[in-house]
Amino acid sequence: MQSLFYSIFAHMEKFEINILGCGSALPTLRHQATSQVVNIREKLFMIDCGEGTQVQLRRSRLKFTRLNNIFISHLHGDHCFGLIGLISTFGMLERTADLHLYCQPELEKLLIPQLNFFCKGMPYQVIFHHINPKEQKVIYEDRSVSIETIPLEHRIPTCGFLFREKPTPNHILRDMIDFYNIPLWMINRIKNGEDFVLEDGTIIPNTKLTKPSAPPRSYAYCSDTAYFPRITEQIKNADVLFHEATFEESDISRAKQTHHSTAKQAAQIALDAQVKRLLIGHFSARYEDENNLLQEARSIFPQTFLANENMVFKL
């Protein structure tokens, strides 16, 4: 019974961001190439897969078997060179479940010959789903989450990903269940909004028996991108925004030239989109540490945090 009640009364389902790598194009001894795993109720969604991701995934202790979907933001090497190694290792570990890869069609063209050569006879399939980074579209959906592309502005076609949790049923108030002696079989109906009728015909309104579940959460991943205010509408009120912050403000001309953002620009997007918290990453290898980036972003948006390898950020 305990586990039944635990699941009935649990308030917040798991929604966590695992940072596997938050460096930029040049890997360093401090930061790995880009990759994250979003853990939603123990379903794992990988975003980007730079070189070394498979080892970082192992380090995270996340279960390989829970990962069935990988999303690639764009086709720069620091966001996808780790794919072939990860796919190959899954094969050696005798994975059988399909692995779904959401990416631009060019990546399929580049990967297929490598898969045919290096991964012949693998016991599972890689299923490619082509995405168009220029359009805003739901590309994945299940009963707990939807994932949509966020068109970004970079040197090559690039999109971010917006994870939207689906609403969960209201929460039962356990003491009221006890008070009215409501039978177990009614509980799911009450969670879904029904009132309860006593034997004497008295109606106990649903609002007395439940409290609203936590509002659905959302996570917006935006990397790599120049400062691109058009995205604020789509990511409005996100619980967490991950936004690249490759450069300090003093390097803004380099940011413009390479279609990247400064920490202040990331913070401005967070402020305009009225998100709750901002996580910055994709740090340039030129900085010895990221405290300047953090201070610059916090001067505009105080709820800013630095990404770091092996960090788990809870929504």
Add this chain to the structure above:
Amino acid sequence: MQSLFYSIFAHMEKFEINILGCGSALPTLRHQATSQVVNIREKLFMIDCGEGTQVQLRRSRLKFTRLNNIFISHLHGDHCFGLIGLISTFGMLERTADLHLYCQPELEKLLIPQLNFFCKGMPYQVIFHHINPKEQKVIYEDRSVSIETIPLEHRIPTCGFLFREKPTPNHILRDMIDFYNIPLWMINRIKNGEDFVLEDGTIIPNTKLTKPSAPPRSYAYCSDTAYFPRITEQIKNADVLFHEATFEESDISRAKQTHHSTAKQAAQIALDAQVKRLLIGHFSARYEDENNLLQEARSIFPQTFLANENMVFKL
């Protein structure tokens, strides 16, 4: 003058093996995928380039600009998935010198589309040199070293590499130079074998003025391979043999099945080839540590050592 005399009288030129990774197919948190850098008089030769090699190379503090030649033993992912990242990073670092890649032709076919897509406009060239792993042949030569292929026995065509240092001139005996007041301009001629004639016509034989230089050293890299006694003749008397030792003796059936070697088999090769020292690596992910492998090898060949990441092994 000091630096001149230092170079005249230095006895052993640098010849070092830098282990960047010595794990096997499945990368773990303890061992990286295979890669080594052989440093001969500050010329760097890379052997194999598994995923993560570029970060290990950075960690080694070896100078990227000194690396102009990469040798790939065979086309399993754990020996070459790091190439595209390394090549791409060299491009971002604005390398201009050609990078020579010695490999089987299939790798060129697989890499070219990736280079065209990910490394467009790189300021340097990758020059492919095809090797035939089934033949024993000198594939590289300069004034200090020759490198030849060592045919091995694995599931797919595979070769090792034998580095042979070229002989260096005799060493001048400084006190004799002073004693006979020999002018500087004669020194190179004496190093190359000439006698010295005093003003009164007395001949001072070369053997009184020099001592033989250290004998040329050699390094044999043999991975991946089943137990393959045929190689002992080619690698005879090598100063160091790196031989894969994927398995313990209790897993010998698995070794046979996968065309790998046990530690004892590696040691038997070392013994039969009468090499000076044996370095074992390519450790299976199944072992928590490698001490059993070491003990098993040492029971046959006492001068056995375990490879380890970031180790520098001097010849």
